[in-house]
Amino acid sequence: MNEVRVQELIRQLLIEIGEDPEREGLQKTPERVAKSYAFLTKGYRTDPAEVINNAVFQSEANNMIIARDIEVYSLCEHHLLPFYGVCHIGYVAKKHVLGLSKLSRIVELYSRRLQIQERLTSQIARAIKDAIDAEGVGVVMECKHLCMMMRGVEKQHSTMTTSSVLGSFHHSQSTRLEFLNLIGK
Numbered sequence: 617m618n619e620v621r622v623q624e625l626i627r628q629l630l631i632e633i634g635e636d637p638e639r640e641g642l643q644k645t646p647e648r649v650a651k652s653y654a655f656l657t658k659g660y661r662t663d664p665a666e667v668i669n670n671a672v673f674q675s676e677a678n679n680m681i682i683a684r685d686i687e688v689y690s691l692c693e694h695h696l697l698p699f700y701g702v703c704h705i706g707y708v709a710k711k712h713v714l715g716l717s718k719l720s721r722i723v724e725l726y727s728r729r730l731q732i733q734e735r736l737t738s739q740i741a742r743a744i745k746d747a748i749d750a751e752g753v754g755v756v757m758e759c760k761h762l763c764m765m766m767r768g769v770e771k772q773h774s775t776m777t778t779s780s781v782l783g784s785f786h787h788s789q790s791t792r793l794e795f796l797n798l799i800g801k
């Protein structure tokens with residue numbers, strides 16, 4: 617991302633919305649916004665292999681591993697407004713498990729992009745499945761979308777829930793139910 621070009625675009629945007637980019641409070645705004653977008657979209661410039669960083673460990677146990685309430689902040693691709701909430705992840709390993717922090721890092725990798733919640737949910741599930749050849753993966757995400765709260769239909773209390781289930785979480789109802797039970801759903 618070319619931050620200097622983004623700064624100029626933000627300056628133009630300020631003018632178009634009727635602001636004066638030279639007034640004191642706005643002088644550094646293009647620079648701040650460019651930095652902010654670089655962070656909020658860093659997922660495009662992050663290499664999945666680097667994120668996982670070989671934190672794949674052998675394990676014979678094939679019980680279910682759960683990470684609950686991982687915070688999610690993303691931008692909706694329709695309005696560039698935030699959606700945010702929590703993500704719950706479960707998987708059953710075949711031979712390998714992932715370093716615990718890597719689940720959160722995979723969430724970051726895909727949430728720091730322009731997204732719809734459905735795709736974000738399935739990309740996270742797929743990345744975990746592929747990284748360790750898991751027997752099954754389940755991801756449930758619950759988010760609030762500012763594009764529905766502060767504009768548009770202006771619904772303040774609605775939450776969107778999405779899920780993606782792969783492998784045994786897809787085929788086996790008992791595995792899926794165990795997952796939903798463990799995440800408290």
Ligand SMILES: Nc1nc2c(ncn2[C@@H]2O[C@H](COP(=O)(O)OP(=O)(O)OP(=O)(O)O)[C@@H](O)[C@H]2O)c(=O)[nH]1
Pocket residue numbers: 692693694731732733734761763764767768769
């Ligand atoms: N399925 C899905 N829809 C989303 C997500 N984020 C935003 N949307 C919806 O995308 C739709 C875009 O609809 P459009 O009619 O093209 O855009 P709009 O006129 O701004 O729509 P309103 O929000 O209804 O004012 C809206 O219904 C949004 O609520 C998401 O993550 N998943």
Ligand SMILES: [Zn+2]
Pocket residue numbers: 692693694695696697761763764
């Ligand atoms: Zn939106």
